Amino acid sequence: MQQDKVLTEQESLRIITEMIQKAKQDFKETGISSLLWGSVIGFCGITSFLLKEFNIDPGFDIWLLTAIAIVPQIFISIKESKKRNAKRLEADSLASVWIVFAISVLLLTFYQNVVGYATADILKNLGVTWYEKKADGTIEQLKPNVLSGSSLYLLLYAMPTMITGLNKKFKPMIVGALITYLLFFISVYTPFKIDLLLQGISGIVCWLIPGIILYRRYKKAEAC
Amino acid sequence: MFKELDPILHSQLRLAVVSLLIGVKEAEFTFIREKTNATAGNLSVQVQKLKEAGYIEVIKEFKDNYPNTTCKITKKGIEAFESYVKALQDYLQVGK
Incomplete structure (x- = not known):
């Protein structure tokens, strides 16, 4: 492409259209990550x-395969990022959605494994212990898998907050979401009454404090 | 009275570079060279002119132990491009 050629208006328009088109065409997804995770999750679920x-009884948890699949995913991500010589406009937004998804899946796995024991402990502190009578007549303490709904709400609160924070590079929201993840951990072990308090704290750190900061900035900008 | 077309943008290669960068968050020098079919020397000169005008940001860093140049359109560059397209539209409407 020469640079000193005198352009007509039509030529300018043609260059703009052609280049925008070329930039768009370059972004073709390989689909390898989708294939990997689709196969792994599909296999684990059906198996x-x-x-x-x-x-x-296979003697191990089939779902552990999802942890193993993280290794090839890291290699795929590194390889694809090396090959990529331009970054899409929406690249960071999409990345933040998948980061939050990964955090949420990890936390839900933790939740699923811990909530039964945590509930049993909470009930024990209240003087209640559940037992189950097995078919062979033996009696064992029951670890009831009681839903800690407030914990799940906390996870939901953190999601849009973290995505917005990462996209807008707005630290107060990132911090708010991180605190909420911490509150999520705590809420799994605390009774419902305390969970309500944690939800309130989450609302304050996720939205009220960032909201105050944004409002102050807005008023300051308006005054200028 | 027509607004004069921005001389920085009213050049084949510089316009191509800015049009490419408007559609991406950032692009490496190799990507721009490949899409514009320009020579490395010529592209370097034009990228430098766009940088001096404040229309693009040029980031030089190392990638896999090799020097790597990345270009990114600036807010000023976006505004200049929008004005250029608007002026172009005005010219083309009168030509009809």
């Missing part, structure tokens, strides 16, 4: 169902 259905 778990079949194992339960036919009463087969």
